[in-house]
Every structure is written in structure tokens, then in C-alpha cells.
Amino acid sequence: xxxxxVIGAGLAGLVAALRLARAGKSVTLTTKGxxxxxxxxxxxxxxxxTPERVSAPLDAVASVPAGHPYASIGAEAVxxxxxxxxxxxxxxxxxxxxxxxxxxxxxxxxxxxxxxAQPSMVAGDAVGGKSYxxxxxxxxxxxxxxxxxxxxxxxxxPDGGALSxxxxxxxxxxxxxxxxxxxxxxxxxxxxxxxxATFAKAVGAVAGKADVVAxxxxxxxxxxxxxxxxxxQLGRDICEIPLPPPSVPGIRLYDALLAMVRAAGVRFIxxxxxxxxxxxxxxxxxxxxxxxxxxxHLKAASxxxxxxxxxxxxxxxxxxxxxxxxxxxxPLTATDAGPLIPSDYWGPHALFEVGVRTDDAGRPIDAAGAxxxxxxxxxxxxxxxxxxxxxxxxxxxxVATAVRAADHITGGAR
Amino acid sequence: xxxxxxxxxVIGGGSTGLGVVRDAAMRGYRxxxxxxxxxxxxxxxxxxxLLHSGGRYVVSDPGSATECAEExxxxxxxxxxxxxxxxxxxxxxxxxxxxxxxxxxAGAKATGVPASEISVKEALRREPRLDxxxxxxxxxxxxxxxxxQLVWGAARSxxxxxxxxxxxxxxxxIERDGDRVAAVICRDEKGGEDVRINCTFVLNCAxxxxxxxxxxxxxxxxxxxxxxxxxxxMNHRLVNTVINRCVYPTDGxxxxxxxxxxxxxxxxxxxTDPDHLPIPHNEVQQMLDAGEAMIPGFRKARALHAWSxxxxxxxxxxVSVEDTRHMSRGMAVIDHSTRDGLMGMLTxxxxxxTTYRLxxxxxxxAMNDQLGENRPCTTAxxxxxxxEDRKLYTVTHRLEDREEDRLxxxxxxxxxxxxxxxxxxxxxxxxxxxxxxLRRQLRLGMGPCQxxxxxxxxxxxACSEKAIDAERASGLLRLFLKHRWIGIWPILYGxxxxxxxxxxxxxxxxxxxxxxxxxxxxxxx
Numbered sequence: 042x043x044x045x046x047v048i049g050a051g052l053a054g055l056v057a058a059l060r061l062a063r064a065g066k067s068v069t070l071t072t073k074g075x076x077x078x079x080x081x082x083x084x085x086x087x088x089x090x091t092p093e094r095v096s097a098p099l100d101a102v103a104s105v106p107a108g109h110p111y112a113s114i115g116a117e118a119v120x121x122x123x124x125x126x127x128x129x130x131x132x133x134x135x136x137x138x139x140x141x142x143x144x145x146x147x148x149x150x151x152x153x154x155x156x157x158a159q160p161s162m163v164a165g166d167a168v169g170g171k172s173y174x175x176x177x178x179x180x181x182x183x184x185x186x187x188x189x190x191x192x193x194x195x196x197x198x199p200d201g202g203a204l205s206x207x208x209x210x211x212x213x214x215x216x217x218x219x220x221x222x223x224x225x226x227x228x229x230x231x232x233x234x235x236x237x238a239t240f241a242k243a244v245g246a247v248a249g250k251a252d253v254v255a256x257x258x259x260x261x262x263x264x265x266x267x268x269x270x271x272x273x274q275l276g277r278d279i280c281e282i283p284l285p286p287p288s289v290p291g292i293r294l295y296d297a298l299l300a301m302v303r304a305a306g307v308r309f310i311x312x313x314x315x316x317x318x319x320x321x322x323x324x325x326x327x328x329x330x331x332x333x334x335x336x337x338h339l340k341a342a343s344x345x346x347x348x349x350x351x352x353x354x355x356x357x358x359x360x361x362x363x364x365x366x367x368x369x370x371x372p373l374t375a376t377d378a379g380p381l382i383p384s385d386y387w388g389p390h391a392l393f394e395v396g397v398r399t400d401d402a403g404r405p406i407d408a409a410g411a412x413x414x415x416x417x418x419x420x421x422x423x424x425x426x427x428x429x430x431x432x433x434x435x436x437x438x439x440v441a442t443a444v445r446a447a448d449h450i451t452g453g454a455r
Numbered sequence: 456x457x458x459x460x461x462x463x464x465v466i467g468g469g470s471t472g473l474g475v476v477r478d479a480a481m482r483g484y485r486x487x488x489x490x491x492x493x494x495x496x497x498x499x500x501x502x503x504x505l506l507h508s509g510g511r512y513v514v515s516d517p518g519s520a521t522e523c524a525e526e527x528x529x530x531x532x533x534x535x536x537x538x539x540x541x542x543x544x545x546x547x548x549x550x551x552x553x554x555x556x557x558x559x560x561a562g563a564k565a566t567g568v569p570a571s572e573i574s575v576k577e578a579l580r581r582e583p584r585l586d587x588x589x590x591x592x593x594x595x596x597x598x599x600x601x602x603x604q605l606v607w608g609a610a611r612s613x614x615x616x617x618x619x620x621x622x623x624x625x626x627x628x629i630e631r632d633g634d635r636v637a638a639v640i641c642r643d644e645k646g647g648e649d650v651r652i653n654c655t656f657v658l659n660c661a662x663x664x665x666x667x668x669x670x671x672x673x674x675x676x677x678x679x680x681x682x683x684x685x686x687x688x689m690n691h692r693l694v695n696t697v698i699n700r701c702v703y704p705t706d707g708x709x710x711x712x713x714x715x716x717x718x719x720x721x722x723x724x725x726x727t728d729p730d731h732l733p734i735p736h737n738e739v740q741q742m743l744d745a746g747e748a749m750i751p752g753f754r755k756a757r758a759l760h761a762w763s764x765x766x767x768x769x770x771x772x773x774v775s776v777e778d779t780r781h782m783s784r785g786m787a788v789i790d791h792s793t794r795d796g797l798m799g800m801l802t803x804x805x806x807x808x809t810t811y812r813l814x815x816x817x818x819x820x821a822m823n824d825q826l827g828e829n830r831p832c833t834t835a836x837x838x839x840x841x842x843e844d845r846k847l848y849t850v851t852h853r854l855e856d857r858e859e860d861r862l863x864x865x866x867x868x869x870x871x872x873x874x875x876x877x878x879x880x881x882x883x884x885x886x887x888x889x890x891x892x893l894r895r896q897l898r899l900g901m902g903p904c905q906x907x908x909x910x911x912x913x914x915x916x917a918c919s920e921k922a923i924d925a926e927r928a929s930g931l932l933r934l935f936l937k938h939r940w941i942g943i944w945p946i947l948y949g950x951x952x953x954x955x956x957x958x959x960x961x962x963x964x965x966x967x968x969x970x971x972x973x974x975x976x977x978x979x980x
Contacts, residue, residue, distance in 0.1 A: 185915020
């Protein structure tokens, strides 16, 4: 038996487990898969759009509407939770100021706000007058350099100044005879210093003049200073642009967090799903793991449920349109998906705001406001109140709600 | 205004129009086909993919049954690359009247539709997902057919015989010289100019839009009653054989394995406007119930996409009952000279995709008669380009191809195994195409992720191949996402919710497509 069982190994679950372990709790972290960080852009968003573009995210957090996950937390707590995590990662992995957003080019050439970023991305911040050389790799199909450069060149920086950009390509297989490698293949190849040097040389030969050389985010998997090596060799700033999954920057964060969690003594179970629970007293006594050999019951004094949202299957819609949370059967903000799915692709998709409502401690509550289980806390994507991908707030919500849950379990210990 | 001179203008780029332009060109007529959008974007692209064995009509419509059986065999011969030989079963479900199967067998014998009863055990052995409580099973020669491969194949055949096929040419006016048709005026929607096509004959193959076309020629509008039906593509091949319910034809009684999916259909609701076909919630539920009746657990399977198509049913009181020479079951050729005193124009309606070649033969025969020509139809004998090897399509074709080239080429759409060369080749041929136009021919974005991974790649690739600039590429990406959504939101449940959330994380979360710089004008084609 552990003090706490944490369910889910996305950003929320990992952060909750780390925070609890740092506070001296014995923690079991159980997860079906490797969590959502592999799908992320590898930065920490706090709030990017309200829907207007946000430059000062904590100010924007302070004025979210009631019902938003941030509303019951407050800007100060969000800022301190994110800053704590940045310190845990250290400046080699995460840098920036939670009070200010970067505006980074995306892999189609839009400008995307985010708060904390990996140092390899920082030079991409769009300020008026900046010029980009976007260099693609022929073998890497998810970094369309011409599209990115074309869109940047017709964009204005958020400060109103013009941007300029051009594209170029290199032809450099990561592994001989492989026409269709993933970004991971490149990232692993870059861990080899000599391949990174060959890459930088090829980029230097085609990049042309520009303030920043924009490259696909594949600059190293284990080795953290590949970007610096490339920048030094090129003699100018570079920026990594995150790609669609599998996300190398996301995996870097995952690997680092998991290593910290393990080093802090957390017991880690991966590969099976939590399928149900056993009540005890006015709370949860144990959760049931559908392990290969048969069900196993994980007992604890407290539970942190951080399973993600619709994307992970933590929230389910059946063919009749009924929305459920299958493990605990938690009360949701809506149960009929039908009216929440609009015919307009670009409009708000209210279905994805559905989730669990919580009290100020992060415990699920029912429609009458009563706490469902006194020792069950939720964190991350399962919490109701916003479309995270649209407003760019998923990471901040995950971190802030995970820290809230952990701190309530440890009695406010910091 | 650009000018063209031709003998025949064929209006409508669905299967009927393409069959007709091919037939006319093969008989030596100079022919031009005009289509207001892309080929196969109307009814032809919005059906369930069934190549009829004729079985469906052996009791209700024996004439159609015989035609289907004959045309089925012809299409397998001339257009093999568009046809998969899935075979079909007519099954009597637990609650259905088992006596209908006897009527069915008798009807099949009378109409020449190959059919033979097999044991329930054998049917279940071959299709293990079928409800084990079925009472009877009859095997027929159903297949599945790709409507887009079919029309593009016919287009290439027609072009090889000298015809012109003009997509995105919307008819704006039909000019007359007295009581004769003289010219068709079109708007070239992509080129942005008007085109005048002088002609001696117009063949109206506009399907559900045929009424609008006949009106433009100053004829009494042909009465078209669009019969709307919805279809749902389920992920994977839940069955590998077409499953029909052995009952008098009704709603939701067929499941067709096509490419990587299985399609359930369909409903039949009269609509007034073929441009606005809804996918109502109650009909989706009706289809899921129908699926569940044939395949227990159907509701737990993953629905990928839904669409709504319109049958071109013509109910025309003006057609004289004597005028049956060029009519056959389920299809009708309307002669505007006797009906409206307008020379040089015929309209065709009804029919089905399986009999598209025969429909063309009928209307071009009718044109021959009016022109006093005697040029025989040869369309049943000549193999269509792309099918020269006479190899019927199989679902593993692309896998076989990728096994060949996987070390040399990138896969752009993993779900449908579409590689970079396929995309670039078609883009070179059709540089003005939208991603949807390319999708119809390549199946880009039609698999489980519905474009989640390949849509941005395709836009990027189009931009890199210098076919289009970043503004157009971004506009096409936005358009593609918007169009895909039309068929996703009505069936958004189960695993597809999970997929949609992931796709939203990619497009909004990672790529922020919502905040791409806005085009000066929203790109719509």
C-alpha cells in the first residue's frame, strides 16, 4: 500500500507524483500508456488565446470566466506551480517567464503563443523585423519548409512588425536506405555528435542569410546540447519548431520527468488500465488494475486521477451519444453529446469542454456541489471548463491542478 | 469569351455523364463534358459502393435485375481496376420471413441473376461476424465499385477518343437558335472566364440537377425528386462479402466492404434541394440499428464518416406512356423534341451506377436516331485505361505496391497507404485541384484518422512542388478540414471521438491552423 496512487502519466500525473514524492509521500504511479506528452509540442502553455492572442498569460488567467479550470486556482497559484516545475526541469530543458508568452512559428507557419519553452526554441520568438531561414530535410515529411516560410513571410509579428522568411532544403538520410524516417529517427541520430556536425554543415550550406535558422524539432533525444552545437557551428541563432506526433520535445520532457519521478522513489506501473474502484468509508479504498494475470487492487489513503480527457478515452461517448467517465462513474458537466457537437469545424466544440467539476481542492463534486469521494482528486484533461487545444492552456491546467491535488493531500506542504 | 465548337455537349460529371461522353466519343462524335465541380462529386461519390449482382431487384424489379447482372459482368471485363469481387450474401435474419428466400431464388432464376443457397454454417464460416441466428443465406455475384475510379477511368477513355472533359465548368446558359439548341455557356470557375461551346446536341446527364438544366434550355423543367439516402463508413472491413438482408428492398439493409472500410446504407427520403442534403440524427441511429441486426456488436464498432447522396429519380408526367422505346427499367430518356418542341436535347434520369454504361448506350442511341446516324455502340468491348491487365481490384493492392517501393518513397497517408509519388503525379496532372479533388482519386484522408496526419503534409507537399503558393496551400488545408468535418460530426461517438480529440490537438494544439494568416479571400475551390 502507498500513501497515494496516481493514475495517468501525462503531464498532470507525472507532476502530481513528483510533487507528492518530493513532499515525502510514498507514491504508486499507474498508467496504461506513456501519456500525452509524446503528442504535445514540448512547451508549457499557460493561456494563449481568450480568444484574443494573449501576451501576458498570468494576467489572462486572472480574468477567466467562472467554470474555467483556472478560476478556482488563481493566477498566483498557477504561476508558482509552473515556476516550480520549471525549476525542477532546470534551464537546460525549460526556460521563460510564466508572465509572458513567446510567439513561436508552428510546423505550418502560424504563430503560436506559449509560456515556457525549451531553450532550443527561444530564438524563434516572433518580433517585428526578424528574418527566418526555414530549412527542411527531404526525408522528413512533417516539416514543410516552403509552407512554413511562405506563411511566416505573409505574417505580422504580434508586435505589428513585419517578418521575413525563405525556405531551403537539405538531403540527409538519418539512416542509410530509409526513405521515410520518423522525427525520432533523426533525434536519435543527432545524439551522435558527428551526425549533428554533418547536419549543421549541410544546413549551413543552404540556409542563406537570416537572423534565425528554423529547423524541425529533432535536435537530439538524450543529448540536451545538440541545438547549441548546431547553433555554434552555424554561427547564429537557431530555433526548433515542434512537429506533429511523435513529438521529440514532448518526449524530452516526458523522459526527464519520469526520471525525476523514479529517482524520487515513485513506484511506476505501466501497461494496464485502471478499470474500476472499491469504495471505503466516504472515499475510495482501492482502484482495480486490469493486469495481465488478473485484476489487482491498489490501495492507498488518497488517489489522484489524471487520466486525460476524450483523447485518451478517459471520457467516453457511446453510439447513443451518452458521455460517461467509465472508471469511477464521476458526475460530468453534461451527459448528452448530441447538442454539444456543432456542424461548424471552426466554431467552439462544446463537447470537449465537458468533464468533471471540482471543489477548490480539486475533488470531483456532483451537480449539488457535494464532494463525491473525500480522498479522490482529479488533475489535468478530465477537468471540465475549456477547450484546451483551442486556447492553448492544457499544460498550465495540468500542472496547476496536479500541484493543487498534491498539496491538498500533503496538507499544504510546499 | 473563350469559344469551343463540338457536336455534343454532355452536362454532368457523374457516372452517367462520363459513360455518355465516352460512348459518344467512341462513336466518332466530337464531345465535350462540362461539370460544375469535380468529377463524381454528386450522387456518384455519395453511394454505398455496391456493384449490383441484380439480386436486390429479382423480386421488386425483374427488368433491372437482368440489366444489373449483365452490366456487372461487363464492368468486371472493361473496368476491372474499379471493381472488387467481394461476392454477396442475401441473409434471412432471425425475425425475417424465411419464405422470402424462396421468392428470391425463383426471381433470380427468372431474371438470369446467378444465385445459389448456401448453408448457414458455410455463411458463418465465411463471415464470422454475421448474426449466428440467421435462418438462410443465398450467395450472389455482388461486388464493390469505386465511383471515382469508375468516372476517372471513363474520362480517360473518352479523352483517348478525342473528347474534352472540363471540370469546374458551371453551365450558366443554354442558347437556342429557334427551336434548336445552339450553344452551352459555362463559367470556368477556376480560370475565372466564360466559355461558349457551340454544339448541335446537348445531353443532359445532370442527375438530381437535371431539372435545373432543362429549365435553362427553355424546356418545361424535368421533374426530379431527389431521393436522399445516408451512408456510414465503418472502420475496417467488418465483412468481406456484401451483406444484403433477404427481404423486400427497404432502408438500412446492406453492408458493403469497400477499400479499407465497410459502408452501411441507406435511407430514402424525398428532398427538394439536392445541394443541401442533411444527415439527420435519427437516420444515423436507424443505420446503426440496422447494422446491429446483421452484425451483433455493430454499435461498438468505429464509425468513420457519414454522407448523404441523392438518387436522381425522375417522375415526369410529360413523358408520353407510348414513349418507351428508349426507356428501360429504372432509367428514362426524355425527348425534349416531342415533349417541349426543342430539338437537339435529351435528358436522362434514374438508373444506377452499375448500369451507367447501358444508360449511356440508350441515350446516345436516341441521339443517333434524331440525327439520322447509324453508329453502333462499342463501349461494352473496349477496356478502359488503367484496366488493361484486367486485374480486379483487391484491398491489398496498395500494400503490395508499398512493399515494392517502401524503401524509396514516403507514405503521406498511412491509413490509405498513399505515397508521395502518387500524390505528386496527380498534382502535376491536375495542378488546380483541391485536396478534396485529390482525395477522391487517391483516398487521401479517408481512413481512420480522417486527415489528422496527412492533411498538413499534403498541403505542404503541394506548396513545395511549386504547384501553389503558401496562401493557397493554407486555404486548401482549411477547406479540407472544414469539408472532412461535414461527415464526421454526425457520427461522432466511440473511438472516433478519441481520434477527433487527437486531431484537434494536432491541428489546433500543435499547428494552430486557426491562426494561420488569413487569405485575402477564403479559398473555396
